[in-house]
Amino acid sequence: MLPGVLVFAAAVGAASAEKGLTLGQAVLMSFSVYAGASQLLALQLWPEIFSLSAIVALVVVTTAVNLRFLLMGAALQPWLSSGPPAPIHLGLAGLTDANFVIGSRYHAGGGQDAGVFVGAGLFMWIVWTLATIPGHALGHLLTDPKRFAIDMVMPLTFTVMSVGLFRMRRDRLAWPVAGAVAVVTAQLVEGFWFIIAGAIAGSLAAGVFRDRG
Amino acid sequence: MTAADWTGPVAAILAMAAATYMVRFAGYWIMSRVPLTPFLRAALEALPGAIIVATVVPLAMRGGLSAWIGVAVAAATMLAVRKDIAAMAAGMGAVMAARAIGLP
Numbered sequence: 254m255l256p257g258v259l260v261f262a263a264a265v266g267a268a269s270a271e272k273g274l275t276l277g278q279a280v281l282m283s284f285s286v287y288a289g290a291s292q293l294l295a296l297q298l299w300p301e302i303f304s305l306s307a308i309v310a311l312v313v314v315t316t317a318v319n320l321r322f323l324l325m326g327a328a329l330q331p332w333l334s335s336g337p338p339a340p341i342h343l344g345l346a347g348l349t350d351a352n353f354v355i356g357s358r359y360h361a362g363g364g365q366d367a368g369v370f371v372g373a374g375l376f377m378w379i380v381w382t383l384a385t386i387p388g389h390a391l392g393h394l395l396t397d398p399k400r401f402a403i404d405m406v407m408p409l410t411f412t413v414m415s416v417g418l419f420r421m422r423r424d425r426l427a428w429p430v431a432g433a434v435a436v437v438t439a440q441l442v443e444g445f446w447f448i449i450a451g452a453i454a455g456s457l458a459a460g461v462f463r464d465r466g
Numbered sequence: 467m468t469a470a471d472w473t474g475p476v477a478a479i480l481a482m483a484a485a486t487y488m489v490r491f492a493g494y495w496i497m498s499r500v501p502l503t504p505f506l507r508a509a510l511e512a513l514p515g516a517i518i519v520a521t522v523v524p525l526a527m528r529g530g531l532s533a534w535i536g537v538a539v540a541a542a543t544m545l546a547v548r549k550d551i552a553a554m555a556a557g558m559g560a561v562m563a564a565r566a567i568g569l570p
Binding site for chain 1: 474476483485491493495496509510511513517518527537541544553554566
């Protein structure tokens, strides 16, 4: 998990250097936004002149890429709501792909301690922010993300984490539905909407067919 | 450096951060106000896996053959040794190797 976070954060730092962000701005972005895929995509659209419409466009792109956090928060709610509110809210502020899958896998294995989710999120928040710095400094060395497989960090992280999450009875329908709807959506619609469409379709399939063992 | 040089980027970054926090809290907030029916419970239990599958499959298709090789190697390594770091390293290494020899 950790090497993936390091490499991904360094790639974001490198991309921000390439787009002319200062080191302070790059660190501010990693610390405050803390959502790698949306940061990379926003940086690809990073404007030279910051009109209001340019900022709105960046916010829309960021929100669209990060809408999956809404589904993740919803998925975690029944578990996390049993814990104390203050740390749970801190944990939600640090909600991202990595601690979502760590938390989900831990909970699927019978774990109840919400501190696993919160702690993993805060730890990786710090790592993520700090790893932006060497990425920004190395800048041009990392600007070919495909060569170093950086575009595959998120899918590979997810693949690794999905092993152990699969439950035959529950997921043998939900996972194919999620994959098929996501693939079709990715062909038809630009951006990252396929995650939302596929995830909702798979989840609804599991809900509708919950009693058919 | 004039004020305008940094206010634009900083304003954009803070606006992006605010939007991301709203999304982070929204799902939890909505679910804490909706009764948890058997349907919703079953749907939410399947949601983490569905999010993962819906992310990986299209991204692997976009990434080409090298991406599929990486996904297969990462999953196989994870099944064999059950170590996150080893599986990530094997997957990343497989993608880099496949691309180094010119696979798409």
